[in-house]
Amino acid sequence: MTANAIEARGLVKIFGRQRAVDGVDLTVPAGSIFGILGPNGAGKTTTLRMLLGIVDPDEGTRTLLGTDHPLDVAKRVGYLPEERGLYPSMKAYDAIAFMGALRGLPLAEGRRRGRAMLEEHGLGKAADKEVRTLSKGMAQTVQLLGTLVHDPELIVLDEPFSGLDALNQAKLERLIRAQADKGVTVIFSTHVIAHAERLCERIAIIAGGKVPFTGSVSEARDRLRPQVRLETRSLDGPWRAALPADAAPEGHFWHFTLPETGVEPLLRALIEGEAGIQSLSIERPGLHDAFVAIAGADAARQLEEEALQEGSDA
Numbered sequence: 001m002t003a004n005a006i007e008a009r010g011l012v013k014i015f016g017r018q019r020a021v022d023g024v025d026l027t028v029p030a031g032s033i034f035g036i037l038g039p040n041g042a043g044k045t046t047t048l049r050m051l052l053g054i055v056d057p058d059e060g061t062r063t064l065l066g067t068d069h070p071l072d073v074a075k076r077v078g079y080l081p082e083e084r085g086l087y088p089s090m091k092a093y094d095a096i097a098f099m100g101a102l103r104g105l106p107l108a109e110g111r112r113r114g115r116a117m118l119e120e121h122g123l124g125k126a127a128d129k130e131v132r133t134l135s136k137g138m139a140q141t142v143q144l145l146g147t148l149v150h151d152p153e154l155i156v157l158d159e160p161f162s163g164l165d166a167l168n169q170a171k172l173e174r175l176i177r178a179q180a181d182k183g184v185t186v187i188f189s190t191h192v193i194a195h196a197e198r199l200c201e202r203i204a205i206i207a208g209g210k211v212p213f214t215g216s217v218s219e220a221r222d223r224l225r226p227q228v229r230l231e232t233r234s235l236d237g238p239w240r241a242a243l244p245a246d247a248a249p250e251g252h253f254w255h256f257t258l259p260e261t262g263v264e265p266l267l268r269a270l271i272e273g274e275a276g277i278q279s280l281s282i283e284r285p286g287l288h289d290a291f292v293a294i295a296g297a298d299a300a301r302q303l304e305e306e307a308l309q310e311g312s313d314a
């Protein structure tokens with residue numbers, strides 16, 4: 001097993017006159033959870049399809065589980081496509097076995113595992129039900145279990161949280177973590193910042209087919225300086241010279257960016273100048289703020305609208 005489950009360099013896909021994916025570089029360490037975060041139309045699905053070998057890139061190279069012929073390792077990969085769908089007349093456990101069979105798992109073994117997996121995920125009673133009778137959330141879980149039934153080393157999930165209610169989203173987060181704990185590599189696409197922030201060791205931010213950032217969530221957040229919120233008893237005095245120029249007063253409160261010199265010299269000046277510190281908090285920017293700074297306000301707004309839209313649909 002190589003140290004990286006996926007390496008992609010300069011991937012480009014052109015549809016007509018549109019560069020849907022425009023020079024994407026990705027490195028996904030084996031055993032990690034990696035998120036591709038971006039709004040609809042950013043190029044997430046096309047990127048995943050190129051990584052999997054479903055679509056050939058027009059430019060660039062990619063290596064999946066050590067080979068540049070991704071289809072050769074298809075049996076070691078689990079893939080949940082953006083388009084959901086199972087045969088409606090199949091029973092749930094059979095649908096799982098069928099998906100496993102497509103990835104080389106003998107049907108009898110798939111059926112045995114299918115029943116066990118449904119049981120383990122609280123859907124034991126649904127095992128013999130036809131897919132058409134299941135709720136949307138249950139059917140999506142069945143499809144996800146079918147993605148995992150052949151014990152893949154690498155799992156590729158395209159918008160796996162889409163269409164799930166909050167309870168099923170939380171279950172899916174646990175399931176993804178459990179896979180990573182077993183050493184499985186997980187890569188998923190999402191337009192919901194919170195999922196990427198909670199789950200991923202590393203992310204790629206994608207917008208307009210380009211990846212302006214790839215690295216750890218922490219590195220993304222470190223692109224912005226922490227924000228200080230200070231409350232003082234005194235309204236004025238020599239201590240004010242210690243505040244940065246961008247410090248905006250709001251009564252006894254001050255909001256400003258933490259100076260490069262850190263908090264200690266600032267505290268010293270406030271104390272010596274008798275500012276009368278009532279409260280002081282330092283807030284590290286979240287991934288949302290980092291996303292705005294990296295991908296731009298328009299992409300961030302699009303992301304928020306999609307998340308809101310989906311919340312009202314689920």
Ligand SMILES: Nc1ncnc2c1ncn2[C@@H]1O[C@H](COP(=O)(O)OP(=O)(O)OP(=O)(O)O)[C@@H](O)[C@H]1O
Pocket residue numbers: 015016020038039040041042043044045046047082159
């Ligand atoms: N087969 C295709 N033919 C023509 N255009 C395509 C095709 N597939 C994708 N596109 C276009 O390429 C761009 C990127 O699409 P892609 O599906 O990769 O984005 P995405 O980030 O996954 O968004 P979504 O979640 O909406 O699918 C979009 O503008 C899309 O319309």
